[in-house]
Amino acid sequence: MSLTRSRTRSRTLAAVGFLAATGLFLTACGPDGSATGSATGSATGSGTESGASTPSSAADATDASADNRxxxxxxxxxxxxxxxxxxxxxxxxxxxxxxxxxxxxxxxxxxxxxxxxxxxxxxxxxxxxxxxxxxxxxxxxxxxxxxxx
Missing domain, CATH: 2.40.50 (OB fold (Dihydrolipoamide Acetyltransferase, E2P))
Structure with missing residues (x-):
């Protein structure tokens, strides 16, 4: 019984650690310290670039005008x-x-x-x-x- 609990706890801790690391990765900061990623693209409402995680994508997502990009x-x-x-x-x-x-x-x-x-x-x-x-x-x-x- 103790061995089963230990494995369950280990798996639970591993899953929590994986989710925490994934959350940190998805909210990573750009080179200037500002948040980048898909949340930035969707928050602007342009919808032109989703899932982008580079500074250029975040800059592009802030303006929907194609000739401005x-x-x-x-x-x-x-x-x-x-x-x-x-x-x-x-x-x-x-x-x-x-x-x-x-x-x-x-x-x-x-x-x-x-x-x-x-x-x-x-x-x-x-x-x-x-x-x-x-x-x-x-x-x-x-x-x-x-x-x-």
């Missing part, structure tokens, strides 16, 4: 949406670890506007002000390059 270079005023998530000319995008960020007003001397390499945190800080014009090269919802214009 096209890859390419967009120029306009930089707007802050969330940590690591910005917008330019109505086009939301994510900043990745390998995104190339350059501009004197972002992290360097505004007088020279030299092509200094900047960090995502510096770009977020400047985007909060909302008065910087940039050119952003976007691929699959993630910025490959952000350059001050």
């Amino acid at each position: 096209a890859d390419g270079t967009v120029t306009g005023t930089l707007t802050y949406l969330a940590p690591g998530k910005l917008e330019v000319d109505g086009r939301p995008f994510w900043i990745a670890e390998d995104t190339e960020i350059q501009g004197g007003e972002i992290c360097g001397d505004p007088e020279t506007q030299a092509a200094e390499t900047c960090t995502a945190d510096e770009l977020d800080a400047v985007a909060k002000d909302g008065n910087l014009t940039v050119a952003v090269t976007i691929k699959e919802g993630i910025a490959e390059r952000v350059v001050q214009v």
Whole structure:
């Protein structure tokens, strides 16, 4: 009887552990610390991408407009949406670890506007002000390059 109870408890604990791990996996955070996944896609109401778990899918799911999701270079005023998530000319995008960020007003001397390499945190800080014009090269919802214009 004791052996049967022990096996039952072991199976129950294993099942609970599996469910807990699955729950954590499904609510995993993106590179900027914000939640990504199918819950993000369904919460927006667009329904265009369900079950997506990449930052680009979460960015794409926030706007149902197909031409707003096209890859390419967009120029306009930089707007802050969330940590690591910005917008330019109505086009939301994510900043990745390998995104190339350059501009004197972002992290360097505004007088020279030299092509200094900047960090995502510096770009977020400047985007909060909302008065910087940039050119952003976007691929699959993630910025490959952000350059001050």
